Amino acid sequence: MKTSFAISGGTVGSPNEGAPHVYVRVVTDVGVEGWGEARPSHRWSCETLETVTSTIAGYLKPALLGAEVSDLQTIHGLMNKEIKPDLSGGQPIAKAAVDMALHDAIGRERGCRLPELWFAGFRPELKLSYLISTASPEEAGRMASDAAAKGYRGLDVKLGLRPDADLDLLEAVKAAAPNLFLRADANQAYNLQQAAKLARAMERIGVDVFEQPLRADDLHGHAQLRRKTDIPIALDESIWTTGNLMQAIRAEACDTVVVKVTKMGGLTGARRCGELAREAGLGLLGGGLTESRLALAASAHLFRYLRIEDPVDLNGPLFLADDPVASGPRIDEGDVVLPDRPGIGCEISAEKLELYGCRSNV
Numbered sequence: 001m002k003t004s005f006a007i008s009g010g011t012v013g014s015p016n017e018g019a020p021h022v023y024v025r026v027v028t029d030v031g032v033e034g035w036g037e038a039r040p041s042h043r044w045s046c047e048t049l050e051t052v053t054s055t056i057a058g059y060l061k062p063a064l065l066g067a068e069v070s071d072l073q074t075i076h077g078l079m080n081k082e083i084k085p086d087l088s089g090g091q092p093i094a095k096a097a098v099d100m101a102l103h104d105a106i107g108r109e110r111g112c113r114l115p116e117l118w119f120a121g122f123r124p125e126l127k128l129s130y131l132i133s134t135a136s137p138e139e140a141g142r143m144a145s146d147a148a149a150k151g152y153r154g155l156d157v158k159l160g161l162r163p164d165a166d167l168d169l170l171e172a173v174k175a176a177a178p179n180l181f182l183r184a185d186a187n188q189a190y191n192l193q194q195a196a197k198l199a200r201a202m203e204r205i206g207v208d209v210f211e212q213p214l215r216a217d218d219l220h221g222h223a224q225l226r227r228k229t230d231i232p233i234a235l236d237e238s239i240w241t242t243g244n245l246m247q248a249i250r251a252e253a254c255d256t257v258v259v260k261v262t263k264m265g266g267l268t269g270a271r272r273c274g275e276l277a278r279e280a281g282l283g284l285l286g287g288g289l290t291e292s293r294l295a296l297a298a299s300a301h302l303f304r305y306l307r308i309e310d311p312v313d314l315n316g317p318l319f320l321a322d323d324p325v326a327s328g329p330r331i332d333e334g335d336v337v338l339p340d341r342p343g344i345g346c347e348i349s350a351e352k353l354e355l356y357g358c359r360s361n362v
């Protein structure tokens, strides 16, 4: 990490402690490989570096060895038989890394770029949002004007780091960058009364979307909040699976759904959630968990496929000093150009994996 990243639940990565990224390599019987990535954070969800690696090495790998790589239906059945889905899919971040690696391998084996596996065209360009994670309104304002000067089109502001400063934070950001799309993410920091009060202030300030204000399991509260404000409510931590999404639709708990490949158990689950949300008339926002350029590229391909509007919150490049991707997306501040190669399109450097302390023999 080149800079620290905090959300309302705590620090999710820092230059001193780094941040966990797990890389999975699958090899098919004809020697084609595929790579996937998991980025757990125990401040954001219940999976950790240890649970992801032990689940993959001790449970998913033995269950999948010998399975037909391109039969993802069967593979997800085998993974879910081994690690039973709970309300959040049953260790979706671990399963996502495997699902991503298999998509990469299938694409490489067939000579298809990722979206072509979904009978969709390759769309290489996308724009990233700029993420502001600070409790200081002055610093937030400086970051917002800096982002605007660099050509970013949208800001994602993390709330709840110091709840009493949130309004000042949003006002400073809006004053510094009045024309940028403004997404305010509370990461479950509030109760209904606090969220309703803040939402009314957001209407005055001109916030575009209020993300995950209440606890993940409080769909009823989010539905009540929607009746108290005109600010669109987005759900992120509440929606991991199509089952969660259907409950949210029935409860009328949100206007918008945050699609993330890793929380939704991989490209398979995230694509299904994105399509279902679209069919239900909900808006879509694209997000990530500060993954490296491997999962960034996989997510970007899916967001193009789902026609998610830019800018998307794939903020890894803002926070990571380096990654083990030897060749992958070209990133210049908020502008990304995806690699024109089969699969996800990234090559992984064994030297870099070794350098950053990862081991391939688990």
Ligand SMILES: [Mg+2]
Residues within 6 Å of the ligand: 185, 187, 211, 212, 236, 237, 258, 287
């Ligand atoms: Mg979020």
